[in-house]
Amino acid sequence: MRKLADLRNHILANVPALKKNPDKLLTFIEDGNIEFWQGTNLSHNYTLPVRLIVTDYAGDVDEIIIPILSWLMVREPGSDPQNTISFEAELLNNNSYDISITVNITERVIVKTTEAGLDVEHVLPEPPLEMNSDAQWQIIADLHGLTEPVDGDD
Numbered sequence: 001m002r003k004l005a006d007l008r009n010h011i012l013a014n015v016p017a018l019k020k021n022p023d024k025l026l027t028f029i030e031d032g033n034i035e036f037w038q039g040t041n042l043s044h045n046y047t048l049p050v051r052l053i054v055t056d057y058a059g060d061v062d063e064i065i066i067p068i069l070s071w072l073m074v075r076e077p078g079s080d081p082q083n084t085i086s087f088e089a090e091l092l093n094n095n096s097y098d099i100s101i102t103v104n105i106t107e108r109v110i111v112k113t114t115e116a117g118l119d120v121e122h123v124l125p126e127p128p129l130e131m132n133s134d135a136q137w138q139i140i141a142d143l144h145g146l147t148e149p150v151d152g153d154d
Helices: 004-013 016-020 062-075
Strands: 024-027 033-036 046-057 086-089 097-114 117-123 140-143 146-150
Touching: 004 016, 004 024, 004 062, 016 062, 033 146, 046 062, 062 086, 062 097, 097 146
Parallel strands: none
Antiparallel strands: 024 046, 033 046, 046 097, 086 097, 097 117, 140 146
16 A cells, blocks of 8 residues: 555645644545455455545645645546545634545555565556656658758758
8 A cells, every 4th residue: 555655755745734743644544445356366456545634734725635636646647536535624723624635546456476476566657757848859860761860940
């Protein structure tokens, strides 16, 4: 369940109030499921309703939600926007809340049999490579067996 740790680390790194007080972020998995296939294949998928509880939070809720959404964009790219995230909040006083956020995530586990035993790999989608908008491009065209650089300015 590496995605839970990855999500927690992402939130702590991107929410300044929680970075200062990480004990205010509690994380749980409630009613998780494991999808597996009969036979000799031990690969499986975890379906994890992750409960994030932020206690005594005095900031704007968007400071928590936006990092979660940015994490989902990378780590759960096919998630259903209507059913992936929900929340509840309790107003403690005029300045702070207890916030409970549920994020539905999946984690794929590939298990391969090797001579040494079992090789277990948890698959986490990697962030996409970002295009450098300032990059200089050069196209090389092969014209009748001759390779010549073609400038992009022509």
